[in-house]
Amino acid sequence: MMRILLVEDDERIAKVLAASLTEQRYTVDMAGDGEKGWEFIEALAYDLILLDVMLPKLTGIGLCQRIRQSGYTIPVLMLTAKDTSEDKVMGLDVGADDYVVKPFDVPELLARIRALLRRGNVAPNPILEWQQLRLDPSNYEVTYSDKLLHLTPKEYGLLELFLRNENIVLSRSAILDNLWSFEDPPSEEAVKVHIKDLRKKLRKVGAPPDFIETVYGVGYRLKQG
Incomplete structure (x- = not known):
């Protein structure tokens, strides 16, 4: 974001x-x-x-x-x-x-x-893709297997962050730094809640339960195919 x-x-x-x-x-x-x-x-x-x-x-x-x-x-x-x-x-x-x-x-x-x-940013925003997931930054549209996802701004931000750092494990603190304002960030527990809600929406359109993978003790990343 x-x-x-x-x-x-x-x-x-x-x-x-x-x-x-x-x-x-x-x-x-x-x-x-x-x-x-x-x-x-x-x-x-x-x-x-x-x-x-x-x-x-x-x-x-x-x-x-x-x-x-x-x-x-x-x-x-x-x-x-x-x-x-x-x-x-x-x-x-x-x-x-x-x-x-x-x-x-x-x-x-x-x-x-x-x-x-x-x-x-002279170059147009490229469409971000991972397996069947497709995110278009120009219109904020996200689909999985051509099925539209209806996401909150924070859920959209999470997916975009993962897609732009596709091979990197992101800690909860790194996610907070990127997606919340500096003055009033929530607790790291809020990240868990947003990840849980995002996983639910992904599962509803056919994504595997571990599409967003937990690396225990470290953070989260998109699971390799």
Whole structure:
């Protein structure tokens, strides 16, 4: 799953955006000021940054400038309540890739995010396959033996993670790091629950019970054919 950092000090807006992004199967971390945002950027790898201009401690303009001066090429989409050409020019001059004025339309914002992510990844998302399993990242469709699976965002994320690491045993902590936000991860027991539910759905469409194999004391992986 792609990981997005949202740097926004308005808690109401941050919660709405985080919920919308999570529904679109992104993993979202949130920071309420520019300095905290910078701490996240130094600690984790992000596919995109949503950055408010007016932030405490370090402004969005200052943070964007620091990001680019430090050599990061992560796409940056700036959010602002000001609709003036001067602010837009300033944001673009320090390295922002796009600019959205509040109040914004969430579907349009999501479309701009998808466009920036495509721009950052010139190659189209390849279809991921393992035996009879097929996952298409372009439309979030998952099938097994041509039977459609109806998955929650976390179940989809789990399958995608396994498919992108098909010969690697993933520990519960590694799964948590990849699929949950940094601020409020659940316990490792939550991973067991999601794996159990995912196995049930796979069995219903004909997959073997151990399609997702448990490597005891280590973690999980897709079972070799």
